[in-house]
Amino acid sequence: MSLFGRPSLVYGSAIALRAILLVYGAWQDAYSAVKYTDIDYLVFTDAARYVARGASPYARDTYRYTPLLAWMLLPTTWAVPGFFAFGKVLFALSDVLAGWLIAKSLMSAYGMRPALARKYACVWLLNPMVANISTRGSSEGLLCVLVVALVWAVLSRRITLAGVLLGLAVHIKIYPFIYGLSMLWWLDRPSQTQTRQRQPPKKGLLTETAALVTPARVHLTLTALATFSALNIAMYIHYGVPFIQHTYLHHLTRIDHRHNFSPYGTLLYLSAAGDAAGHFEALAFIPQLFLSVVAIPLVLARRSLPGAMMAQTFAFVTFNKVCTSQYFLWYLVFLPFYLPRSSLHSRLGVIVLAVWVGAQAAWLQQGYNLEFLGISTFVPGLFLAGLVFFAVNVWILGIVVDDLGSLPCS
Numbered sequence: 001m002s003l004f005g006r007p008s009l010v011y012g013s014a015i016a017l018r019a020i021l022l023v024y025g026a027w028q029d030a031y032s033a034v035k036y037t038d039i040d041y042l043v044f045t046d047a048a049r050y051v052a053r054g055a056s057p058y059a060r061d062t063y064r065y066t067p068l069l070a071w072m073l074l075p076t077t078w079a080v081p082g083f084f085a086f087g088k089v090l091f092a093l094s095d096v097l098a099g100w101l102i103a104k105s106l107m108s109a110y111g112m113r114p115a116l117a118r119k120y121a122c123v124w125l126l127n128p129m130v131a132n133i134s135t136r137g138s139s140e141g142l143l144c145v146l147v148v149a150l151v152w153a154v155l156s157r158r159i160t161l162a163g164v165l166l167g168l169a170v171h172i173k174i175y176p177f178i179y180g181l182s183m184l185w186w187l188d189r190p191s192q193t194q195t196r197q198r199q200p201p202k203k204g205l206l207t208e209t210a211a212l213v214t215p216a217r218v219h220l221t222l223t224a225l226a227t228f229s230a231l232n233i234a235m236y237i238h239y240g241v242p243f244i245q246h247t248y249l250h251h252l253t254r255i256d257h258r259h260n261f262s263p264y265g266t267l268l269y270l271s272a273a274g275d276a277a278g279h280f281e282a283l284a285f286i287p288q289l290f291l292s293v294v295a296i297p298l299v300l301a302r303r304s305l306p307g308a309m310m311a312q313t314f315a316f317v318t319f320n321k322v323c324t325s326q327y328f329l330w331y332l333v334f335l336p337f338y339l340p341r342s343s344l345h346s347r348l349g350v351i352v353l354a355v356w357v358g359a360q361a362a363w364l365q366q367g368y369n370l371e372f373l374g375i376s377t378f379v380p381g382l383f384l385a386g387l388v389f390f391a392v393n394v395w396i397l398g399i400v401v402d403d404l405g406s407l408p409c410s
Contacts, residue, residue, distance in 0.1 A: 004119040014099060014125040018092040021135040022085060034372075037088075040326075041137025044087060048073040058242040064250050066172050067235055067243065069139060091134040094141035099125035101148045102336045105306075109155035112340070120336035130329060138326045143173050144333045150176070151306050151337070154183050159216055163223025170224075171231040174251060175330070178292045178316055182301040182308045184221070188214040261363055262323040263386040266378050288319035296401070303407040304341075310334030311400050318393040342403045352396055359385075359392040 003009055025036035047057035047070040057063050057070035075086040099121045106117035124130060134141040146169045153162035162183065169176040235243045260268065264284055292315045300308035313331040317323055339345070344352060363385040369375040370382060 002115060004122070005115040007114075007118065010118045010122060010125065011096060011100065014096050014122075014131075015093075017126060017128070018095065018131050018135055021131055022088060022092065025088075025135055026085070036136060038133075038136040038138050040139070041087060044069060044073050044137070044139065045076045045084065049077050052077040056239050056242060058239065058246050064246050065139075066231075066247055067239060068172065068231075069142075072142075087139075088135055088137050091137065091139055091141040092131070094145045095130055095134045096125065098141065098145040098148045098333060101145065101152055102333070105148070105152040105155060106336065106340075108152070110340075120339060123336050123339065124333055127332065129325075130332060133326055133329060138329075140326045140329045143169060143176070144329055146172070147176060147179075147309075147330075148333055150179070151309065151334075154186065154305060157216075159187075159219045160223055163220045164227045166220075166224040167227025167229075168231065170228050174248065175313075175316060178289075178297075178312050179309050180221075180224070181293060182297040182305060182312065184217045185297055185301040186305045186308075187216045187220065260322055260324065261360070261386060261389050262321055263383075263390040264321040265386050266383040268321065284319070284321040288316060291319065292316040300401065300404045302409045304337070304404055306334055306337035307400075307404040307407070310338050311397065311404060314393070314397050314400060318390065318397060338400065338403070341407065343399065344403075348399070352399065355392055356396060359389040363389050 003013075028034070028036040043060060043063055044065070047060040047063040047065075050059045051057050051067070051070045052074055057065075057067050063070070072090065073087045076084050102124055103114070103117040103121040106112040106120060107114055112120075130141075146165055150162055150165040150169060153159075153165055166176065166180065166183070232243075235247075262268075292312045296311045296315060297308055300311055310331050313334065317327045317330060320327070343349075363382070366377045366381040366385045370377045
């Protein structure tokens with residue numbers, strides 16, 4: 001029996017990988033000047049300490065998240081040895097749960113054999129980048145498990161659960177709203193038999209529009225809106241305007257010029273320094289939202305829902321004005337759904353991986369010179385590295401869209 005035929009070995013290996021990194025991270029934090037723990041984790045745990053004292057999590061400067069996250073990390077404030085790492089363990093286990101749900105979805109929705117499903121799930125489960133980011137204290141693992149659960153719920157046609165998960169995911173982090181149109185477009189799609197038998201349209205505009213408003217679509221929409229609204233109202237009652245400002249409005253105008261792979265990074269730096277005129281930050285949303293919210297869902301969602309969601313996320317991250325390593329997890333979690341019918345099984349896959357890693361490494365070299373050695377590499381080094389990384393990602397996005405576009409409409 002192969003490795004993938006033994007679930008205990010697959011998931012045990014995933015847990016062991018993360019446990020090793022957690023132990024190593026504790027050692028590096030204790031003995032190295034370069035810390036393993038992500039700065040965001042310190043922000044999360046500081047906010048949890050404020051909550052434990054009965055204060056607002058937003059009393060901690062730079063806390064830009066839902067209060068739910070600070071509430072979940074309250075055990076990090078307990079005077080129990082080792083409990084400061086509670087959040088890291090929670091995020092790491094969320095990664096493993098996401099991998100289990102990926103395998104479950106591949107088996108239930110696509111009829112994939114269990115061993116093969118776990119093999120593709122290992123693209124996520126045993127991915128060192130994924131394990132590293134979660135064990136450093138990034139909360140993206142929590143969101144990724146929600147997104148995979150959302151995929152499973154929609155593919156299984158558990159509409160109420162899907163609506164609740166979508167509303168919760170958007171409350172925790174804004175970007176999953178982009179999946180709404182894809183899911184609605186995928187639901188109640190005509191079968192191939194119905195498509196072949198369909199007569200030329202003779203109905204009026206109102207009738208055709210009404211045909212798009214189906215019970216399943218209405219159910220999903222109302223459930224998601226109700227969940228999102230209920231959570232926001234509850235948080236607003238508890239924390240007031242700071243909740244709205246820091247959780248949502250801040251992200252519309254944020255200017256992050258550090259650790260930012262985006263080609264906008266240098267412009268954001270100049271803007272923050274007062275050397276760049278205009279409000280180009282708002283214009284950056286136009287191509288990003290057109291591709292990820294409108295174009296890709298309408299073209300690809302009926303061919304492959306998880307594939308369309310991956311393409312949407314890839315476009316959203318690539319064209320975002322702020323792009324960090326944590327954001328890569330947002331689309332990597334969809335890779336196991338995309339790979340089985342992709343062109344990346346060939347030599348092209350090796351080339352794509354090598355070019356993507358190489359472009360990222362080139363940027364990181366420039367970033368290291370800037371942030372650790374104090375060498376000004378903004379122009380031309382960091383700026384050109386950002387443009388190259390952007391071009392590589394656009395190229396990869398083209399491959400993904402081309403692969404998905406060749407699939408038949410389901």
